[in-house]
Amino acid sequence: RKKVIIDCDPGIDDSLALMLALTSPELEVLGITIAPGNVEVEKGYKNTLKTLQILNRLDIPVYKGEDKPLSRELQTAYETHGQDGLGENHYPLVKIQDREETAVDFILNTLQTTHQVSIIALGPLTNIAVALISNPEAFLNLEEFVSMGGCFKSYGNCSPVAEYNYWVDPEGAKYVYENLPTKIHMVGLDVTRKIVLTPNMMSLIHRCPSEKGKFIEEITRFYMDFHWKYEKIIGCVINDPLAVLYFIDRSICQGIDAYTTLEIHGICRGQSVVDEMNFWKKKPNTCVLTKVDQKRFFREFFLRVLNADETFLKL
Numbered sequence: 001r002k003k004v005i006i007d008c009d010p011g012i013d014d015s016l017a018l019m020l021a022l023t024s025p026e027l028e029v030l031g032i033t034i035a036p037g038n039v040e041v042e043k044g045y046k047n048t049l050k051t052l053q054i055l056n057r058l059d060i061p062v063y064k065g066e067d068k069p070l071s072r073e074l075q076t077a078y079e080t081h082g083q084d085g086l087g088e089n090h091y092p093l094v095k096i097q098d099r100e101e102t103a104v105d106f107i108l109n110t111l112q113t114t115h116q117v118s119i120i121a122l123g124p125l126t127n128i129a130v131a132l133i134s135n136p137e138a139f140l141n142l143e144e145f146v147s148m149g150g151c152f153k154s155y156g157n158c159s160p161v162a163e164y165n166y167w168v169d170p171e172g173a174k175y176v177y178e179n180l181p182t183k184i185h186m187v188g189l190d191v192t193r194k195i196v197l198t199p200n201m202m203s204l205i206h207r208c209p210s211e212k213g214k215f216i217e218e219i220t221r222f223y224m225d226f227h228w229k230y231e232k233i234i235g236c237v238i239n240d241p242l243a244v245l246y247f248i249d250r251s252i253c254q255g256i257d258a259y260t261t262l263e264i265h266g267i268c269r270g271q272s273v274v275d276e277m278n279f280w281k282k283k284p285n286t287c288v289l290t291k292v293d294q295k296r297f298f299r300e301f302f303l304r305v306l307n308a309d310e311t312f313l314k315l
């Protein structure tokens with residue numbers, strides 16, 4: 001099994017990504033670290049525990065991360081994810097984990113003591129940047145790094161050129177892109193925009209009742225309304241689970257290798273700049289994903305998360 005730390009900011013699609021990761025036998029999730037992003041860290045921490053509770057996996061350790069981006073104030077995304085960050089269902093929290101270790105300490109300790117550990121980052125790259133700044137050597141042991149963020153040919157979702165995770169902490173993202181010794185797999189809006197959970201899929205989930213299915217229905221309702229209200233999309237784009245499935249199975253996406261960095265100032269704040277034509281003569285540091293098999297994504301998603309059988313998948 002592939003050993004992995006998941007850094008996230010739940011967030012509706014982060015919660016779905018955790019569901020996918022923890023129902024995938026290929027993964028050993030060593031711990032979950034919380035980044036400041038969609039919601040403040042305290043709320044993201046609680047939303048993670050609520051998700052783990054639905055999955056009956058409260059044994060997975062969760063660590064709170066930095067409370068704000070590297071050099072800015074946090075800009076949350078309540079209008080997208082709701083006031084509680086999980087579609088305003090206000091799920092009650094049953095049990096809190098008692099942990100002293102911070103997200104950054106957990107990441108560094110794990111990299112130093114365990115072989116072949118990878119990281120999947122589903123939020124702003126703040127925790128990763130802080131860990132990398134404080135102990136760059138530890139990252140020489142990092143096996144693979146997948147980040148949901150950025151956009152290449154596609155337009156942004158926070159500005160014409162910027163995607164939310166990199167827009168929120170552009171300095172953090174830039175630091176990671178320019179200093180991480182491991183290749184970055186950029187799962188950006190070019191591919192995640194194709195992953196639209198539709199009302200049809202929701203009615204299938206509804207017809208096969210289960211606790212997990214009910215949770216998915218409840219948390220995505222608000223997210224669907226948001227997509228219709230702001231983008232006139234029927235359904236909702238679930239970005240983060242694609243990064244998890246791509247980590248498990250590379251053949252779900254295709255991309256190009258190119259040197260990539262971030263713009264941090266002015267109207268291009270948070271833009272991921274991909275040097276596809278190699279103007280800068282720099283060694284590619286990133287695999288930028290450009291194509292995805294969305295049909296296969298949903299098949300795997302439902303198979304894993306809902307234990308769906310072939311009849312369900314054919315409907």
Ligand code: BDR
Nearest residue numbers: 011013014122164165239
């Ligand atoms: C990213 O922004 C967040 O709102 C989502 O959780 C996802 O990680 C998409 O731009």
Ligand code: CA
Nearest residue numbers: 011014122123
């Ligand atoms: Ca996220």
